[in-house]
Amino acid sequence: MSDSLARALKERGLRLTAQRQLVLEAVRELGHATPDEIHAKVQCIASGVNITTIYRTLELLEDLGLVTHAHLSHGAPTFHAAEDRHVHLVCRACGHVQELAVESVTPLAQQLRAERGFNLDVGHVALFGTCGSCQ
Template identity: 55%
Template sequence: MSETADWRQALREKGYRLTPQREMILAAVDELGHATPDEVLAHVQQRASTVNASTVYRTLEVLEELGLVRHAHLSDRAPTYHSTRGHEHFHLVCRGCHKVVSVESEEAAPFVESLTTRHAFSPDLGHLTVFGRCHDCEENQNR
């Protein structure tokens, strides 16, 4: 079964209707990579000006409930959504230039192992954001 059929089936199984708005919003998240609800709204409104902010927010909640998107807090602004259909990853955010880097979850394996072994805890890396300074910003600060 294709990914498209999978998410459509997931909607129906949970009692949700498949609407053009839901399709457009999920497509926007896929196309944008990491986007706030306002960025998703702006993207969708380029195609259908009838979609409003409350529709985007409600749909993102439904899509997250279904496991099709996740959110992370990459700044002090609104949460940023990304598709779960790609690789599982966590985020590095530079406090200097605000660059966001997606890091494969395998890179956190020793950290995850330690949390599991020492604390009997299984982390959800998709929501993990590590703030710091990238090499370029660190170099510029030390000059």
Template identity: 55%
Template sequence: MTTTDWQERLRAQGYRLTPQRELVLAAVERLGHGTPDEILHAVREQSEAVNISTIYRTLELLESLGLVRHTHLSDRAPTYHSTTGPDHVHLKCRSCGEVTEADPELFAPMLESLTVEHGFTVDLGHLTVFGLCGTCGVRD
């Protein structure tokens, strides 16, 4: 999605393009995955005039417009990421904290089984699999 695309999406829904919204979306893009506090820190590198409540309100709006998504990579605040990239499943290492993005096709058999056996459709944007990365999982 280009800058023009998300600007048009905001305007089409009756929202103004504000500097704060632009800063928040740019910070999410730059971070890849970021909590509201991390996004605030990134935004404040550009402007000290933004507070945490503005970050939360803006993220809520951007998510309702489909420009960002959130997932839970910890038991704390949600983590936001842009929707400009392909859908992915998050792999979170419990040891080092590394977050890797995996192709949802790897999970296709499981997802199909959940649909067939339970009538359940998985929301991949929220799916996080916890475990150990290749480095931390190596045992001596």
């Protein structure tokens, strides 16, 4: 994990810091997490890390292609590891987020590309509806 981060940072002339490593570890451990949730997780280990550092680090990690975000509610974006590509199914009733394999929307992505010349960023797709438990 830290090897990919260290390599990506080195390519940009940046150094690996404890804060950067802690934020990436928190994202990977939490799965889907807002910056506030990531901040709370990091603070359990390093209480001096402030929320501004979390936001800056998330932005950097996204630029490096290590994390990505999706808007799963009206609030803050939700971050997850970039290598874990999936579509999000969000229940409007309970807020539960389920993951759906990217292959499930491949036909739609191909249709959009063929008919409209549009390349769908599947990693940012969130489908809203009602889960089976809430129906």
